[in-house]
Amino acid sequence: MEMRSFFGFDTQLNYLFSNIDIDPSRSPFIRxxxxxxxxxxxxxxxxxxxxxxxxxxxxxxxxxxxxxxxxxxxxxxxxxxxxxxxxxxxxxxxxxxxxxxxxxxxxxxxxxxxxxxxxxxSESIWRKHIHKPNSYSTALNTRVARAVVNIAIPQPVNIKAIDPCCGIGTILVEALSMGIDIVGRDINPLVCVGSRENIAYFGLVGMVTKGPISEVTEHYDVAIIDLPYNLATHISPEEQFDIIKHARRIANKVVFVTIETIDEMIVDAGFVIKDRCIARKHLFERQILLCE
Structure with missing residues (x-):
């Protein structure tokens, strides 16, 4: 899916030819x-x-x-x-x-x-971000996070992005390390502090604000949303749909990461699913949906 986002096609071969110049260190899959x-x-x-x-x-x-x-x-x-x-x-x-x-x-x-x-x-920059001051067991691993950023923002020039449910900042760290103009937001004040600490730990500069996605008033080219889930977060279908609806309001393009099938909600919010894949870690699966 990252390959399709970068180059407009994919291949089962272990090489490809393209006129599109991508820094190989951006991708965890390009050698x-x-x-x-x-x-x-x-x-x-x-x-x-x-x-x-x-x-x-x-x-x-x-x-x-x-x-x-x-x-x-x-x-x-x-x-x-x-x-x-x-x-x-x-x-x-x-x-x-x-x-x-x-x-x-x-x-x-x-x-x-x-x-x-x-x-x-390629330099495996994402590996340097594995160990950080704050982490959650349910957070995206840095390799998947970097690929998700590339799927969402293959060409970063003049692109403004937001992660409105940023958690401890895994997506933000990967995006900022690639020079992408992105801001973070989360409803949990302690999580916001952890995200800021992680960003600063790697010598990066980025803004993280506290509050729900419903209070976002600025419009963005792209949003990346890893829908909240863990033992401490009991999000209802209605709350999920509320996040998805506000994502439609604030961004032209959104990449959703979800452990549940949300296709019906996506369509009801006015999105079209342009591409998708599944990221697996042992028996745990995440769906990655590129929506416009």
Whole structure:
């Protein structure tokens, strides 16, 4: 579902081609990226092309990514990958540095065609947010929270977002760490304090206010709502529907996270469910609904 939100399609393959540039560190599921500069039918083609490449750094490194199978393209053995890296590396005008290069270039073979370009490896930023001062056992885990933010806000430029039932701020931390303009709100004053502490713990800056969603007067491009549930929160169907109705009022697009089927409420509030998936943790399931 995150893939569909980012790129407009999904695939069962372990790679994809797209003209849409997404920082791989945004996603907990993207491992690496090549910004393709050259492509050709052979290593010789790539060598000839990179000879003409002008780079603005003094040191570089070339990495061949075929250390696993990519679709029908089989893994290239380690010694052969190292040979390919050296062949391409000596064709680049600069100083190779395997330990601390200023630039890293990636090379990959897919379906008998070679691709070369700027290489970026994903940093698992969400893992750094697992341990925080305040947490609830029923809160979203940071990996799912980060994916939910990406589903809701694939392109953050000029987007204003709100999490009006923010709890201890798991969604807020992930969104703020990606530079997204988001505010939080919760009806529980102690939870608001915990959310602010979590945000500050990671050196982030974000606003969390106290109050119900019914008191929100500003309009937002996107809302993310993990519907309240736990042993201390006995929310009735009427209260759920009230949250959903106010979400329709304050936002153009909403991603709901729910442990119950709420399709009828969603439709009755005037939403259309555009996409959906289920996030599972052992026997516990959450439905993630993208609604407009």
């Amino acid at each position: 690496e990226q090549i910004e393709v500069l050259y492509e050709g039918d052979s290593i010789v083609d790539i060598k000839n092309l990179v000879k003409e490449m002008k780079i603005s750094v003094e040191t570089y490194k070339v990495v061949c990514l075929n250390n696993i199978d990519f679709g029908e393209t089989k893994k290239i053995p380690h010694p052969e990958r190292r040979t390919i890296e050296r062949e391409i590396g000596i064709s680049i005008d600069g100083e190779p540095d395997l330990n601390n290069p200023e630039a890293v270039f990636g090379l990959i073979q897919i379906d008998e065609r070679w691709y070369f370009g700027k290489y970026t490896i």
